[in-house]
Amino acid sequence: MKYWMMAIRPKTLFASIGPVVLGLSIVYQEFHQIDLPLAFLTLLTALLLQASSNLINDYYDGLDGKDSSERLGPDRVTSLGLIAPKKVKLAFIIGLLLSFIFGLILMYQGGMPIIIIGAASLFFAWAYTGGPFPLSRIGLGEVTALIFFGPIPVWGTYYLQTLSHSEPALLIGLVPGFISAALMAVNNLRDRNEDSKNNKRTIATFLSENGARYFVLNLILLSTFFLPLVTAQMKNTIVIIPTIIFFKTWKRILLDPISKEFNELLANTGKYLFIQCLFHAVAINI
Numbered sequence: 001m002k003y004w005m006m007a008i009r010p011k012t013l014f015a016s017i018g019p020v021v022l023g024l025s026i027v028y029q030e031f032h033q034i035d036l037p038l039a040f041l042t043l044l045t046a047l048l049l050q051a052s053s054n055l056i057n058d059y060y061d062g063l064d065g066k067d068s069s070e071r072l073g074p075d076r077v078t079s080l081g082l083i084a085p086k087k088v089k090l091a092f093i094i095g096l097l098l099s100f101i102f103g104l105i106l107m108y109q110g111g112m113p114i115i116i117i118g119a120a121s122l123f124f125a126w127a128y129t130g131g132p133f134p135l136s137r138i139g140l141g142e143v144t145a146l147i148f149f150g151p152i153p154v155w156g157t158y159y160l161q162t163l164s165h166s167e168p169a170l171l172i173g174l175v176p177g178f179i180s181a182a183l184m185a186v187n188n189l190r191d192r193n194e195d196s197k198n199n200k201r202t203i204a205t206f207l208s209e210n211g212a213r214y215f216v217l218n219l220i221l222l223s224t225f226f227l228p229l230v231t232a233q234m235k236n237t238i239v240i241i242p243t244i245i246f247f248k249t250w251k252r253i254l255l256d257p258i259s260k261e262f263n264e265l266l267a268n269t270g271k272y273l274f275i276q277c278l279f280h281a282v283a284i285n286i
Helices: 003-008 010-029 038-063 087-111 112-127 141-148 151-162 167-172 174-190 193-197 209-231 234-245 249-256 261-284
Strands: none
Touching: 003 010, 003 038, 003 087, 003 112, 010 141, 010 151, 010 167, 010 174, 087 112, 087 141, 087 151, 087 174, 087 261, 112 141, 112 151, 112 261, 141 174, 141 249, 151 167, 151 174, 167 174, 167 209, 174 193, 174 261, 193 209, 209 234, 209 261, 234 249, 234 261, 249 261
């Protein structure tokens, strides 16, 4: 079980939980009620997609044989031989299949918009690391994270509950989107030197090291001030609090030497995503 947890990477699952919670908070603010069974099913499907994506990432990155002893990121169970590749592949196929089965219920509830979102989510969960042109290797990792862990899950959660469009859900969905992109940017900053050697193209490899560091911080600043600027309401300035709480993390991203310690900074950014979504949910409802 320990090795499976390594592959699934539970700490990253907050990237799926936060946007769903934020979408539900917008529903509650407008209608003062939530369909709890449907909310639970939405969250479960999102978690399965995230876990499956992590397994796909472990499988394909492990198979390419490019991980070296200099790797700074978390150990990959496939490349280390801790779990047989065929078992990891079977696990992510089962995860995607379960996502599809639960997604069928959501598709029945939401109709064509949710069918499109579900199909796209399944495809991009695979295409991020798999396929002939993995998105994570052609500089599209941050863009993919911004879209599929931001506006899409927030708006999709809202639509499933209300069967109606919400422009605020799309806009506010950019907040977890920016942070998810920042998560990817921290990951790519940590791996910048190794990725350059292996011809893996990420935004961090296109930028200088300092440029990649400031790119992360700009995404965090966007997530912090987006809601107050869009709404022009003073009550929403409470969302600045999490950014201040995590000030030490942002300082270390800007100044610390790149090392395995960046795994801790990556985990802290994931916590920030979830906490920031909670603060935004409160700000929307007060």
